[in-house]
Amino acid sequence: MALWSGRFTASANEFTQRFGASLPVDKRMYKQDIAGSKAHATMLSEQGIISHDDAEKICTGLDDIEREITKGTFPFDINDEDIHMSIEKQLIARIGEAGARLHTGRSRNDQVICDTRLYLKSRISNVMRANYQFSRVLEKLAHEKQHVIIPGYTHMQHAQPVYLAHHLLAYVWMLSRDFKRLHHSYEAADCNPLGAAALAGTTYPLDRQRTTDLLGFSAVCENSLDAVSDRDFVLDTLYACSVSAMHLSRLAEELIMWSTQEFGFIELSDTFSTGSSIMPQKKNPDFAELVRGKTGRTVGNLVSLLVTMKALPLAYNKDLQEDKQGVFDSLDTIYDCLTCMAGMISSMTIHEDAMERQAYTGHLAATDVADYLVKKGMAFRDAHRIVGHLVLLCEQRGCALTDLSLADFKAQSSLFEENVMHELDIPSIVRARNSRGGTGDKALAYQFNVVKDVLHQQEELLNALTRSVS
The missing domain is CATH 1.10.275.10 (Fumarase/aspartase (N-terminal domain))
Structure with missing residues (x-):
């Protein structure tokens, strides 16, 4: 019985x-x-x-x-x-x-939520560390490849040239926001429900601050009804995992594309690839695809608990038993995905020549040619139209902007002079974009310093969390 x-x-x-x-x-x-x-x-x-x-x-x-x-x-x-x-x-x-x-003086109602809060604190801190370690991998690669130029894209069409380092650091900033969301969910879990009992507290003279201190919680849950029925911190964790999974999925998608014959930007290591059971030549990016695919499951866990919680009256209901399986799965999944992506990125081969070769296709200097005219006093909309005509001319001739003569440029505007050819130099274009947050050399150097500070702060926070857990 x-x-x-x-x-x-x-x-x-x-x-x-x-x-x-x-x-x-x-x-x-x-x-x-x-x-x-x-x-x-x-x-x-x-x-x-x-x-x-x-x-x-x-x-x-x-x-x-x-x-x-x-x-x-x-x-x-x-x-x-x-x-x-x-x-x-x-x-x-x-x-x-x-x-x-x-x-x-206790109930399984306050007992289970105490267990869940303690467990999530431990697992969230582990995921935060995996996030930090992956950011370090990306930062290291960005340093090593900071002068490699790649085409930047909008609408998956060549847009403007950027440094590969700038592209990689974009994901570091995504991960830094994921880190903050995870830390928020950690703080949300960091509250002691013991002593709430079933729903109304107890007549025993419990010292709730004492169990709070013994268990390393930072606060006491002040309302017994809320203490046993609150699952906001679980939802916060599921949301943090879902957004992180989405970011990893975006990067995984780029790795999958970059490893195709059409791009040829990278080659994933054999450790993070598989073959085909029928086609001997295949090298498939299966693990990047799995990272992308597991996003659906992670988001599903969030939606599942949101639907479970949407009509629950106070206080405890057996429905709340369904709160753990999804969040356990999401934390396990995002930890594994972060670990997998760190290994995949650190072991892949980058084909710098293929990246830079593509940076010279697609008329990526067009915006800078328009800016050249603007700096000579022309309205940007007029400059935009004129350079659009030059691009159309290139398309008709099957050539690049660099293949046009000065006479071709002057036929569109008398403001063009010999020095317009400097505006067509891809490395110069990239180096010059030094507005804060830009891809230029000075802006990138500044960004590296900011990233260094952010990662140092993350490391200090992780060390503090480790001390508090132990």
Whole structure:
């Protein structure tokens, strides 16, 4: 019979036990469940609610159980509803009446949400570190390739030339925003619900600040109804994972395109590629495709919990059991995707000649030729039209802007002089774009310094989180 069976005359049948059980999902929180129980027992003893001897027996018994679960020798029972009941049942079987006193002043409602908050804090900090490490990989590659020029795109058409480093740093900034969102979700989880009990608090003189301190929470959840029913922090985590997955998917898409014969910008290492079962020549970017594909699952987990939460009355409802599987999956997935992308980027071969060759196609100097006329006093719209005619002339002749003669330029405007040819030099075009945030040499150097500061701040924050968890 279940630990809550006193009011019942019959047990759930095999199907309903299996349907209602969360143990296969939540048993990964065993460390957090045991930590919460030890803190609760310690506080109960200090408040005189249970004896010091009972608290010692409880904590010793829980330590033994934790060691067994870690080693894989703990006797999990398929009939146990969840990790809390599984551990408590074994504790009572081992230490007797003292174990039965552990649940004084608490409910599984505040217990499970305490476990979830502790677990998410640990997993989120791991994902934040994976995010940071991937940013370091991108930053390092950007430094190494900072003078490689590639075509920049809009609408997947050649637009203006940029440094490859500038392109890579764009993803570092995306990751930095992901890092902030993850940290926000960490802070949202960092609140202690223990003592809220089922929904209304308890008549026992609990010291909620004491369990808060013992468990390393930064605050107490101040409303017992909200404490047991709040899943905003889970949604925050799912949202952070979803946006991060979307960013990784964008980069994965570019890697997939860049590795095609049509682009030829990169070659992924054999470690991050697969072959074909029928076509011997194939080298497929399967792992980049998997990163792209897993975005759908991550976003689906967010939508799933949003729909689950949308009409739940206060306080606890069994629907809330569905909060963990999705967020566990999303955190596992985004951690693996970040790790995979870091390995993929750090091991790929970059074909600089192919990138730079494409930077000389598609009339990428057109904007600078228009700016040349503007600097001589022409309105930009007029300059835009004139250079559009020059591009059309190139298309008709099947040539590039650099193939046109000075006479061709002067036929469109008398403002063109010999020095217009300088405006057609792709490296000069890239170097000159030094407005803040631009791709030019000075702007890029400044951006590297800012990125360095951001990553240093991230490292310090991660170190602080590690100290707080330990």
